[in-house]
Amino acid sequence: MEFKNSIFIATSLDGYIADKNGGIDWLLSVPNPDHDDMGYNSFMENIDALVMGRVTYETVLGFQGEWPYPRPVFVLSNTLNSIPDHLNEKVFLIQGKPKEILETIHSKGFSRLYIDGGKTIQSFLKEGLINELIITTIPILLGGGFSLFGELNSLINFELKSSKVYLGNYVQNHFIRLKK
Amino acid sequence: MEFKNSIFIATSLDGYIADKNGGIDWLLSVPNPDHDDMGYNSFMENIDALVMGRVTYETVLGFQGEWPYPRPVFVLSNTLNSIPDHLNEKVFLIQGKPKEILETIHSKGFSRLYIDGGKTIQSFLKEGLINELIITTIPILLGGGFSLFGELNSLINFELKSSKVYLGNYVQNHFIRLKK
Numbered sequence: 397m398e399f400k401n402s403i404f405i406a407t408s409l410d411g412y413i414a415d416k417n418g419g420i421d422w423l424l425s426v427p428n429p430d431h432d433d434m435g436y437n438s439f440m441e442n443i444d445a446l447v448m449g450r451v452t453y454e455t456v457l458g459f460q461g462e463w464p465y466p467r468p469v470f471v472l473s474n475t476l477n478s479i480p481d482h483l484n485e486k487v488f489l490i491q492g493k494p495k496e497i498l499e500t501i502h503s504k505g506f507s508r509l510y511i512d513g514g515k516t517i518q519s520f521l522k523e524g525l526i527n528e529l530i531i532t533t534i535p536i537l538l539g540g541g542f543s544l545f546g547e548l549n550s551l552i553n554f555e556l557k558s559s560k561v562y563l564g565n566y567v568q569n570h571f572i573r574l575k576k
Numbered sequence: 577m578e579f580k581n582s583i584f585i586a587t588s589l590d591g592y593i594a595d596k597n598g599g600i601d602w603l604l605s606v607p608n609p610d611h612d613d614m615g616y617n618s619f620m621e622n623i624d625a626l627v628m629g630r631v632t633y634e635t636v637l638g639f640q641g642e643w644p645y646p647r648p649v650f651v652l653s654n655t656l657n658s659i660p661d662h663l664n665e666k667v668f669l670i671q672g673k674p675k676e677i678l679e680t681i682h683s684k685g686f687s688r689l690y691i692d693g694g695k696t697i698q699s700f701l702k703e704g705l706i707n708e709l710i711i712t713t714i715p716i717l718l719g720g721g722f723s724l725f726g727e728l729n730s731l732i733n734f735e736l737k738s739s740k741v742y743l744g745n746y747v748q749n750h751f752i753r754l755k756k
Contacts (some may be wrong), residue, residue, distance in 0.1 A: 408733065409709070409751070411591045425733065521717070529589070535736050537701070537750050539728020545590035548719020554589065554656035554744045555606065556715050565736045567749050571589070571715050 400508045401526040403517055405544060406437050408515060409533060412541035413514055420534050426565045434532060443467055445506035447497065452513030453487070470501055472516055494523045518546040529554065532568040544545045579678070580649070580688045583697055584619050584710040585724060589713060590723035593694055602716050606745045614712060614742045623647055625686035627677065630656060632693030650681055652696055674703045698726040711735065712748040
């Protein structure tokens, strides 16, 4: 079985995923009258489960409307003890280092994972555990905020699989990690 | 006369223009047998002069071969007193804040400027003086180095003019600053 860990995320031109106040309003700066999903649903079709940090989980939980994920979501947290009843069978709490977490999730039969949330992404990247990046660049300079990428101990090389423009303004690049 | 200040530069996926040791070898990670200039010469045709910091100037000066710029180069420096004889009429030392520098250069008849060098670009961006960004993304995570973008006091919105892939691996995005 092939294991794959993917990132699907939008950043500002200067590489932030949230502004100085944690806000993400700027993600919606370009009109999207036809609700173009910018490849999200076709990406999600090839995902078995999600892994995200507590902060991202609680942000999504705060959104209005139904729980948005059609796949099991594993939430990394050392502090949460329970999840709301309506998320039974949808959300699972998990603890540990990235490699341990992956072993646990793989053992449950989920091999293609969507890794989400700033800290979670950075910790997986640092361990060399991300195979695929799908990054949509929003044409705005925020000048500060929470960076998608953090410090690494060594270079990671990728190759471009595809590049596509959405809504005339958002460039979505799809990168695959090069084998060492 | 219309004044324009442009950036034409390459960055890593994580937004660095030089690695932790100041190195730029990673810029050449993809084979380029036909010496594709990735739009550089056609960009330069619409430039009247360059503005760069001392560090960038001295880096270029250290390259083998002839002085590469076909346009006058204004070098920002508070410490340099002279330039080599062979660069007379090609390189001019200049001092001051970005707006003062621009007034001086504009008064000499140069209106379309290529702003280059990390610190120089950041100081011009911070003053809201950059109209055009042409950024080529190299598919590598460096994990540290000198960032193209720095802190800003306020957001800057751009629109995408074009996006093009070079050598199958480098995505070059051309952004124009939106009028306020």
